[in-house]
């Protein structure tokens with residue numbers, strides 16, 4: 552099975568946000584709008600911080616997943632594609648000259 556990516560989740564979020572499916576959390580969240588979703592993102596950020604500081608790695612993993620999911624919903628509502636965010640990260644990395652190093656297999660000699 553190929554690796555699940557944030558891009559895959561972005562595609563699913565876009566489809567579910569505009570669905571009329573009452574069972575879809577994404578549709579319910581999206582219908583509440585940008586302000587509500589931004590507030591939820593803030594709550595998930597705080598829960599992630601608490602998990603990092605005082606809970607175990609499993610809790611941190613779960614809260615980090617909640618955080619990324621809510622960020623994708625917010626980006627969707629603001630019409631900012633994930634590719635714009637990764638392009639910005641790539642631009643910053645290019646300025647450091649570290650992009651090639653990250654892509655090369657690690658050199659056991661170093």
Ligand SMILES: N=c1c2ncn([C@@H]3O[C@H](COP(=O)(O)OP(=O)(O)OP(=O)(O)O)[C@@H](O)[C@H]3O)c2ncn1[C@@H]1O[C@H](COP(=O)(O)O)[C@@H](O)[C@H]1O
Pocket residue numbers: 563564567574575576577578591616617620621
């Ligand atoms: N990755 C997620 C995901 N992460 C977190 N959540 C939901 O985010 C909510 C956060 O929990 P909280 O306790 O903070 O909030 P809550 O009390 O449940 O909800 P509120 O009433 O406070 O908004 C939970 O209900 C989680 O189920 C998610 N809901 C959906 N997805 C994915 O989104 C896709 C579409 O899902 P549906 O829209 O549900 O079909 C699927 O791939 C899902 O796996």
